[in-house]
Amino acid sequence: MKTMQSSMSFTKTWGITTACLFVCGLFFISMPVQAATYKALPVTLSGNGTLTMEPGEVKEISVTFQNSGDTTWYNDGAGYVSLYTYEEKYRRSVFDPGTWLGPTQVKRIIEPVVKPGEVASMNFQLHAPLTEGSYEEVFKLASEDRAWVDGGEIRFKIIVAKEEIVAPSSSNGQDGYGASLEIQSANRVKVKAGSSVLITTGFKNTGTKNWTSYSINEMDLALASTSVAFNHPSWQGSQLAYGAEAVAPGQIAYLTFALLAPSINGSHTAEFQFTANDVDIDNAIFELPVEVTGGSSAIASHDNEDVVVDYRLDEEPLLRVGILTVDEETDNEVVITCDDADFELRDTEGSLLAEFDAGDEVTAYYLAGKYYFDRGRGVEVSSYGLRFLPVEENAVMTILNFDYRETRNGGYAYNTYRNILELRYNSYKDRVWLINELPIEQYLYGLAETSNISPHEYQKALVTAARTYAYANARYEVTERGEYMHVNAYADDQVYRGYEHEEDSPTIVQAVKDTQGMIVTYDNELAITPYFSRSDGRTRAWSEVWNGTKAWCKSVEVPWEKGGTLWGHGIGMSALGALYMANDGYEWDEILKYFYTDIELQQWWE
Incomplete structure (x- = not known):
């Protein structure tokens, strides 16, 4: 029987919640949120930020940005939005063609008005210097006399070199292409x-x-x-x-x-x-x-x-998850094997570097612009990132020199992950990540946001919110995210522990299977689904905490938690409140629709 008052004892519920929040649910730790008034997401960029130019050449450049903040942009008047040179701010660029607005100000956005969620575009020129070599040019959006636009930074890597003469091919042009x-x-x-x-x-x-x-x-x-x-x-x-x-x-x-x-x-x-x-x-x-x-x-x-x-897809999307920063914790290297299947080592350009039998080991690391690996034949080198790929789909890879129990005082090793591992350095934050690339549903199998003993309807509600969050990130190209990944495996995104956690959490795996491909939507569009630890009797509307509004994130009463203490930002689904509802007989979709107003649940892949 459903009731707005919990029929379960506080002791029983708190025991389950404690397991959810403290054993696995690091995501629910309250963290301060600083929402910028002006925010942007680069969408398209000429050459994906990589250009080759001849000395003295003038090249037309196009850029688009999505207004991901809560403030409307304008191309004229007070606070108009334009592009400036950056790193260093207001520096004079050797690529200034003389057609910019000024020596440090490039161009204004084209559209007169760009509302939140809409796309702004910009066209401008770059004039290559006469000196050949490698250059890097950085620009950033700014609202005039108000603020730099958070996320509005773009970066070009430019090779200036004379064009090589290539003999024309006698092929019809299609041979080898598909x-x-x-x-x-x-x-x-x-x-x-x-x-x-x-x-x-x-x-x-x-x-x-x-x-x-x-x-x-x-x-x-x-x-x-x-x-x-x-x-x-x-x-x-x-x-x-x-x-x-x-x-x-x-x-x-x-x-x-x-x-x-x-x-x-x-x-x-x-x-x-x-x-x-x-x-x-x-x-x-x-x-x-x-x-x-x-x-x-x-x-x-x-x-x-x-x-x-x-946005429904014919196939399940892939997710790239940063699982480990490779630093002194692992002696700045990783030792990889696969016990389930043979595996390959390829670079990020797709070239095959080595083949391994199941159980073989390979050591890999990054140093001073190069990637190195040792398979027992001496150290070999690559100019590109390293990808460890099992030849059998869904096979499990192991990081032999990483163990949560030894370096992080954990109860489990958490060093096994399905599918592909990739060693990748990024200059964006000057660090090396080991990235796990796998289908979203398998990512959810290893999600550690709740425990195996929590109520099944609660688990289904939670993994659906988590899937929606993951897919919202997976829709963007990783080259736009700075560190070549969509999310990381920690509390600032969602806590993910990989295959070992999957093996220990069969009820969570079943919850994922029961809700395969289900996404939270509002008006047929993807809905952002924030969730938090516990409320004080009511959730907060989006506008109470963050800038702007989200129609589905309204304040709702949570009588199960009346008199308690708010843990977290308070927007969206309360984990403890959702757990109480599951104990009182509410189903997973009813829980989600209680906390997120007027949403729908749609299956976007199977």
Whole structure:
């Protein structure tokens, strides 16, 4: 029987909660939150931040940023948003072409008004110096005379060198090239005329040649099935987005780009060609059905009709989790093996470096710009990050020289992880991470935000909120996140302990399976799902703690916790309150819908 008063004793519930919060739930520790008024997320960047220029060459650059804060941006008037040189602030750049707003101020955003969640674009020029060499240029958004925009930093690595003359090939250009569309962030779009939509695609290299560059481009008009244009100001001519990272056969190239809805109402199909190494690959076409409303043929226009995007995926997305900073704790190296299966060592460019039998060991480390590994034949070197890949899907890798019991006073080793491990240095924070790459559902198997003994309906509610958080991060390219990962394994994201925790938590694994692919949404869009330790009888509305509002994060009464002490930010789902509700017979979806107002639960992958 459901009741708004707990029928369970405080002792029993507190015992379970203590196990949830103190044994596993480090995420629930209250941490101060400093929400910036101005925040941004880089979306597209010419060359993905890597450029090659000839001495004296002038290159057109395009950039887009999502306004991820709670303040509207303007391109004119008080507090207008523009791009400045950075690191050092207001420095004079040798790439200034003379067309910037000033010696340290590059350009303003193009759009007159960019509301929170919308995309701003910017086009400007870089003029290469005459001296050949490697350069790094850093820029950052600023609201004039108000603040630097948090997250609005972009970085270009630029090689200035004379072009090499390459003899033309006699091939027809298609030999060795193949691609298949594996991932698309939207299967169809309903959008108001003139609105922008962000799309992410992933094309798999099914050929035999490595890709060193790739792009999404407008279809040739003779081949396109529609004459309706989707041109966005962020495009470079007919090119929507461009990437310059190496993609080996079997790997996936990700591109994020913006579309501008046409002014004509009705159903349209946006069609674009995928290109690798300047070759239009046969049948590598991205098609997106687009329904436009509120346009020229509409009887009435509805100003509150916003973009509705279907983000459901055909395949489960991958997540990259930073599990260990490689430092003095492990003598600045890792020792990797796989007892389940044979495994390979490849660099992050896709090149095979070594093959191992199950049980073999390899030591790896980073030093002074190079990656080193030792498989018993002496030290070998690579210029690129190292990836340890089991040949069997879902096999478990082990970090032999890392043990929570020895260095962190833990009760378990927590040194086993499914699927791929990657050793990667980043200059963003000048440190080396060991990153675990695996499907989101398997990540949730190892989630340590609650214990194996907590109520099953509570577990299902918690893993659904956690899945929503993980997917919200997985939608972004890791090159935009600074450290080549989507989340880390600690309390500032979500506590993740890998395969050993999975083995010890069969009820959590079952909760993940019971809610496979379920995501919290509001108005058919992904909803942010904050949660915290316990309330004092009510949760807080988003606007009480952080800037702005979220319609689904309203204050609700939590009578089970009346008279208690607030632990955490207080927004969203109270862990203790949710646990009480589960004990009182509430089901997982009822718990989520109690704490998050007017949300829906949708299965976005199977």
